[in-house]
Amino acid sequence: MFDTAILLTGPAERATITALLRSHNPRLTVHTAETLAGLEAIEPRVLRRARLIAFLTLVIVPRRILDQLGYGAYNFHPGPPNYPGFVPSHFATYDGATRFGATAHAMIAQVDAGPIVGVELFDIPPGTGVLALERLAFTELARLLWKLAKPLAAQAEPLQRLPIRWCGKKSTRRMYEAMCDIPPDISSEELERRMRVFGDGHFGIHPTTTVNGRRFRYAKSTDGSPATLVPAQQPELEPAR
Numbered sequence: 137m138f139d140t141a142i143l144l145t146g147p148a149e150r151a152t153i154t155a156l157l158r159s160h161n162p163r164l165t166v167h168t169a170e171t172l173a174g175l176e177a178i179e180p181r182v183l184r185r186a187r188l189i190a191f192l193t194l195v196i197v198p199r200r201i202l203d204q205l206g207y208g209a210y211n212f213h214p215g216p217p218n219y220p221g222f223v224p225s226h227f228a229t230y231d232g233a234t235r236f237g238a239t240a241h242a243m244i245a246q247v248d249a250g251p252i253v254g255v256e257l258f259d260i261p262p263g264t265g266v267l268a269l270e271r272l273a274f275t276e277l278a279r280l281l282w283k284l285a286k287p288l289a290a291q292a293e294p295l296q297r298l299p300i301r302w303c304g305k306k307s308t309r310r311m312y313e314a315m316c317d318i319p320p321d322i323s324s325e326e327l328e329r330r331m332r333v334f335g336d337g338h339f340g341i342h343p344t345t346t347v348n349g350r351r352f353r354y355a356k357s358t359d360g361s362p363a364t365l366v367p368a369q370q371p372e373l374e375p376a377r
Contacts, residue, residue, distance in 0.1 A: 138207045138292035140165045140186035142178060144193050153191060153281065160289040171195060180204055189288055190243065191281065192274070194222075199245040208294055209243035211250075212281055214273040216257055217300055220248035221307035223338070225269045228260075230315070230333045236260050236269060238277040240284055241302075242294070249302060253295040254280045266333055309339070318345040318354065331356060344368050 141157055141164055143150060154166045167182065169175045172195050178186075183201070188209035190197065202209055215224025216237035228236055240254035256276035260269060287295055315334050318327065322345075335343055335356050343354040351368040 137185060138187065139163065140167065140182060141289065142166075142175070142183075142186050142188045142205075143168045144170070144175065144188060144190040144195060144197070146170060146192065149191055153189070156282070156285045157189075157289040160286040164289050172197075175201055187288065188243070192277065196247055197243060202243060202245065207292060210253065210284075210288065210295065211241055211243050211248075212277050213239045213241065213248055214270065214277050215239065217252060217255060217302050218304035219307070220302050220304065222309050222312060224307060225266055225273055226312065226333055226338075227307045229264070229266045229269055230329065234260050236273060238273055238280050240280050240295075242297075248306060251297040252300045252302070253297060254284050255298065255300060256280050266336075312339070313341055316341050316343045318343050320345055320347055327354075342368075 143153055143157075143166055145153060145168070147170065150168050154168070157166060158164055167178060167186070169178065170193075175195070175197065183204040184206040186205055187207035188197065188202075188205055190209065190211040192212065192214060197209060213220070213224070215221075215228065216235070217239050219228050219233075219236070221227075225236070235257060237255060237257035239248075239252060241248070241252045242250040244250040256279055258272060258276060260272075264272070284295065312334070315330055318330065322330075331343060331354060334341075335354065345352055345354070345365070347365075352365040353368040355364050355366050
């Protein structure tokens with residue numbers, strides 16, 4: 137009997153999504169988790185009665201948990217079907233994409249590969265940076281969740297699949313790290329492009345380079361001047377003005 141939802145998300149979204157789901161099914165029991173350890177702590181008897189809903193999470197749910205869920209698992213991915221994988225907004229910005237969006241899909245063992253059940257797309261305004269694109273994608277992701285909340289909360293049957301397939305290269309954390317590994321002979325144009333997208337140290341990953349066997353980190357300026365190099369093992373210094 138379907139009577140339980142497991143919400144995998146951060147603390148900022150937890151209360152709002154729980155209230156949304158219960159507005160469609162007041163008798164729904166909602167368990168929350170933020171980490172894989174939190175998921176693993178949920179008893180198998182609960183999983184058998186439950187549907188997992190993952191919203192804006194970097195947690196990769198393993199097959200052993202997916203197989204125990206009685207009513208499937210759905211993920212809300214902050215990117216369109218042609219940008220599967222890790223932090224799609226960064227790679228779309230680097231590529232100069234003109235269209236972006238949000239995707240809801242059934243979860244399988246492979247990341248961002250399950251059947252798609254919802255998509256919202258939008259044109260990217262000229263000059264949009266990574267953080268602005270993430271905000272736009274979040275808005276569409278919230279819209280998608282709002283549309284699908286009722287069947288997710290009250291329908292035991294799987295959500296209807298759309299005739300849309302994943303495509304494009306799936307980004308990974310390793311790919312992100314590779315973009316931050318700056319070759320010494322990089323052109324000024326490519327350096328500027330990478331710093332604009334990957335230069336803010338998200339996830340603790342900073343652009344770095346090796347010169348004469350020593351590792352340096354690129355430090356973004358605060359006045360629009362070119363990035364400067366600081367020793368990677370030392371705290372980042374504010375560049376001289």
